[in-house]
Amino acid sequence: MAATLKDVASLAGVSIKTVSNVVNGYDFVKPENRRKVLAALEATGYRPHRGARNLRRGRTGFIALVLPELNIPYFAELTGLIITAAHHHEWGVLIEQTQGTRSQERTALASMGPYLIDGAIVSPQALEAADFAELSPAVPLVLLGEHAVDVPFDHVAIDNVRAARTAVGHLAQIGRRRIAAIGHNPHRGTAALRLTGYREALAEANIPERSELIVTALEYHRRDGAEAMNHLLDLPEPPDAIFCFNDLLALGAMRKAAERGLRIPEDLAIVGFDNTEESTFSIPSLTTIAPNKSAIAQTAVDLLRRRATESFPTQDIQIPFTLEIRESTSTLPTRPV
Structure with a gap:
């Protein structure tokens, strides 16, 4: 059977609370006790239960990513970058493809509940302002791209x-x-x-x-x-x-x-x-x-993370771009914009 916190605490000779503090990365543990707990964790092969830990933190451990088409290379590359950025915050990513249709985009919004996800990053193609009324107010949302819709959510795009x-x-x-x-x-x-x-x-x-x-x-x-x-x-x-x-x-x-x-x-x-x-x-x-796709991904995920703990005005952030000059127009080197 899988090792429990109680098993680790018993082997280390410390309290279950001390083991929990070490597992969750808290600093207020005596160095000697931390060493004992780490040794016991290694010996028992204990692995924390992600779902239970997230419930204690008041989060699900997942965000949603809603995109038009995953077979478009831009969106495929952006998806990988968002997943990487989300993992730094211990988030898994649930991906939904909408084909850019309003009906599928509305269905994706309607399925976003606070007990399923901690937030959503959406690249809309056809949504209208009224459609966002179906989204739970408890779910932070970041919009990507240039689809013009007047709603009070954070927005990340280029000019x-x-x-x-x-x-x-x-x-x-x-x-x-x-x-x-x-x-x-x-x-x-x-x-x-x-x-x-x-x-x-x-x-x-x-x-x-x-x-x-x-x-x-x-x-x-x-x-x-x-x-x-x-x-x-x-x-x-x-x-x-x-x-x-x-x-x-x-x-x-x-x-x-x-x-x-x-x-x-x-x-x-x-x-x-x-x-x-x-x-x-x-x-x-x-x-x-x-x-700058890396900046788009990182900015969107960071906005979701901040929304979980802070209250601040809606952000409309423009990400920089460059013109990459290659052989289809000339052989000049790339120049920044």
Whole structure:
């Protein structure tokens, strides 16, 4: 049978309370008693019961992470970083995938009870303000991303307008004039912000906006980028540069451009968004906007941890980004934004 606190205390010759203090990391234990307890813990192979310990602390030991699609590399990479950050606070992570639909996002919110989780990190795509009424007020919540919803919860994101403006400005700086955009989608808040940045960059460079160069993408997968590229290359005047609203769109576009005999970046320069690992190893490597994903993950988890013990005004935190310049636009070194 598994060893108990009583077994450890008996072997160490101390009280059960002393053993509990050592197991829970409290400092007010005499060094001699601590040594005895540690030796007894090793000898008995005692392992604390996580569930019971969390109940005594008034916590469940888990947080929820609600994301649209785990097969999107950005979200997959962010999930790993959030899990790592949560483990530092002795939290497990329960993951829910919603496909970005309002119905599934509402279901995820409704299932979040204070007896199940200590808090939630949510990247919404379709939720409306009224939907958050279904969330228990006892559950701290941090929102990720750019979906515009007016609710009193902490929010962590990057400045998408400025990031898109930086990406398109780079294409203008290297002499491109027919700059297309792949990723317009009226149902994605992120898309609206990145389209705004695209338009602002064109205006700053005195490049006229051409509606035929703005291509809608219902999804943000490689195949959508490839289909959009086919459409652009069939135009009477194809683009000489493309800003894609995520890396997968850019990778699909690059593949189709290569199949049709274009050289990148000589004939066509391409910029992505997200700086996923695949963008570094593609041929050519992909110039991309790089959000600080580690900072996004750490900030979101830290906000949840603070909410468990503190009362403070709602935080709206912008995380920095960089433009990673690679072979799809030039061979210049990376420069900070």
